[in-house]
Amino acid sequence: xxxxxxxxxxxxxxxxxxxxxxxxxxxxxxxxxxxxxxxxxxxxxxxxxxxxxxxxxxxxxxxxxxxxxxxxxxxxxxxxxxxxxxxxxxxxxxxxxxxxxxxxxxxxxxxxxxxxxxxxxxxxxxxxxxxxxxxxxxxxxxxxxxxxxxxxxxxxxxxxxxxxxxxxxxxxxxxxxxxxxxxxxxxxxxxxxxxxxxxxxxxxxxxxxxxxxxxxxxxxxxxxxxxxxxxxxxxxxxxxxxxxxxxxxxxxxxxxxxxxxxxxxxxxxxxxxxxxxxxxxxxxxxxxxxxxxxxxxxxxxxxxxxxxxxxxxxxxxxxxxxxxxxxxxxxxxxxxxxxxxxxxxxxxxxxxxxxxxxxxxxxxxxxxxxxxxxxxxxxxxxxxxxxxxxxxxxxxxxxxxxxxxxxxxxxxxxxxxxxxxxxxxxxxxxxxxxxxxxxxxxxxxxxxxxxxx
Numbered sequence: 001x002x003x004x005x006x007x008x009x010x011x012x013x014x015x016x017x018x019x020x021x022x023x024x025x026x027x028x029x030x031x032x033x034x035x036x037x038x039x040x041x042x043x044x045x046x047x048x049x050x051x052x053x054x055x056x057x058x059x060x061x062x063x064x065x066x067x068x069x070x071x072x073x074x075x076x077x078x079x080x081x082x083x084x085x086x087x088x089x090x091x092x093x094x095x096x097x098x099x100x101x102x103x104x105x106x107x108x109x110x111x112x113x114x115x116x117x118x119x120x121x122x123x124x125x126x127x128x129x130x131x132x133x134x135x136x137x138x139x140x141x142x143x144x145x146x147x148x149x150x151x152x153x154x155x156x157x158x159x160x161x162x163x164x165x166x167x168x169x170x171x172x173x174x175x176x177x178x179x180x181x182x183x184x185x186x187x188x189x190x191x192x193x194x195x196x197x198x199x200x201x202x203x204x205x206x207x208x209x210x211x212x213x214x215x216x217x218x219x220x221x222x223x224x225x226x227x228x229x230x231x232x233x234x235x236x237x238x239x240x241x242x243x244x245x246x247x248x249x250x251x252x253x254x255x256x257x258x259x260x261x262x263x264x265x266x267x268x269x270x271x272x273x274x275x276x277x278x279x280x281x282x283x284x285x286x287x288x289x290x291x292x293x294x295x296x297x298x299x300x301x302x303x304x305x306x307x308x309x310x311x312x313x314x315x316x317x318x319x320x321x322x323x324x325x326x327x328x329x330x331x332x333x334x335x336x337x338x339x340x341x342x343x344x345x346x347x348x349x350x351x352x353x354x355x356x357x358x359x360x361x362x363x364x365x366x367x368x369x370x371x372x373x374x375x376x377x378x379x380x381x382x383x384x385x386x387x388x389x390x391x392x393x394x395x396x397x398x399x400x401x402x403x404x405x406x407x408x409x410x411x412x413x414x415x416x417x418x419x420x421x422x423x424x425x426x427x428x429x430x431x432x433x434x435x436x437x438x439x440x441x442x443x444x445x446x447x448x449x450x451x452x453x
Contacts, residue, residue: 082305
């Protein structure tokens with residue numbers, strides 16, 4: 001029996017379409033790596049809260065959310081590179097691939113430099129105490145804290161391109177490994193500081209913003225000298241005629257990213273203003289727990305984006321349809337896991353966080369429904385992104401972004417934290433249904449007009 005199980009396990013990774021096997025290997029490795037990342041991420045929450053205070057931790061989460069918006073201002077170059085690089089490699093055009101990568105780095109460096117200069121000038125004039133809803137006599141070094149975060153994020157804005165290149169070259173597991181190493185270093189540093197130093201938000205921010213940047217820099221230098229040397233960027237390969245191709249594909253992605261910015265990154269701001277910064281911590285504890293499901297699902301779908309691009313370039317619609325049907329079965333399994341996690345959540349919170357912070361069951365229920373809706377629409381979005389059929393996505397995300405903030409504020413005042421997350425859920429349900437119809441039409445090759453754009 002053991003031999004039969006072993007043979008079946010081995011056959012799973014050696015039999016099947018080459019594209020499928022590559023995806024399977026990346027998914028398997030990513031699960032191992034992400035499993036470690038999830039454990040570290042969950043361990044960091046109580047460790048960090050005990051190092052500072054729940055309110056200060058909430059302030060960090062809010063600041064990082066605001067500055068994290070910078071990641072969305074790459075003018076779509078990141079996702080444009082992802083699709084164009086995958087297409088160039090699928091068609092064997094290595095020189096073109098190098099030019100796409102080289103041009104992207106230079107373009108992002110220019111954008112990042114402009115952003116830093118602008119934010120450096122604006123930062124002293126921003127009333128961060130008002131934005132973060134904290135007393136004026138607290139955190140007198142808030143300007144220094146925000147400047148450190150701004151500087152780190154602006155550099156990371158460029159160097160995180162390595163993760164896009166890894167994903168486009170069907171090596172998403174390595175991208176996950178970089179994140180794991182970064183989190184592990186952060187865990188060790190915060191653990192050490194909590195034993196030998198009084199809690200400091202300035203120190204915490206320096207560690208949480210600086211370590212990921214350092215890890216990405218080291219990974220970039222190492223990978224381009226070794227496994228990615230065949231497409232390593234060089235200045236002589238920079239050609240801004242490729243920027244047109246990047247922006248043509250990435251321009252719509254950029255507009256979608258702006259909408260996604262509102263849907264994903266404004267919750268902490270709304271919570272801070274409507275309910276107070278201490279509620280950001282409560283919200284993010286529930287979010288962290290249920291993100292175990294979304295992270296697991298994302299591990300599976302991430303390698304498929306570039307795989308869908310490869311399949312679409314080769315008109316392999318049979319593979320695309322088969323893959324989508326399998327994904328629906330996997331989604332059902334994750335939905336069952338979400339329900340199980342919901343029932344276990346009170347015991348998990350108690351053993352994980354203790355009694356210092358209480359997470360209402362209504363928030364956990366709202367978060368579970370959010371996860372189910374989010375994973376359904378994500379599954380279809382990755383197929384649409386891989387095939388470049390994103391015009392309808394742009395329209396729906398834009399409409400959702402316009403309506404999300406007022407709806408979240410309205411529901412937040414009525415129902416508190418569950419109301420704010422429910423606003424996101426409503427829009428994800430609508431988009432998920434629409435995108436599933438579009439994907440069905442694409443796989444059947446019957447999509448026309450807006451469904452095929």
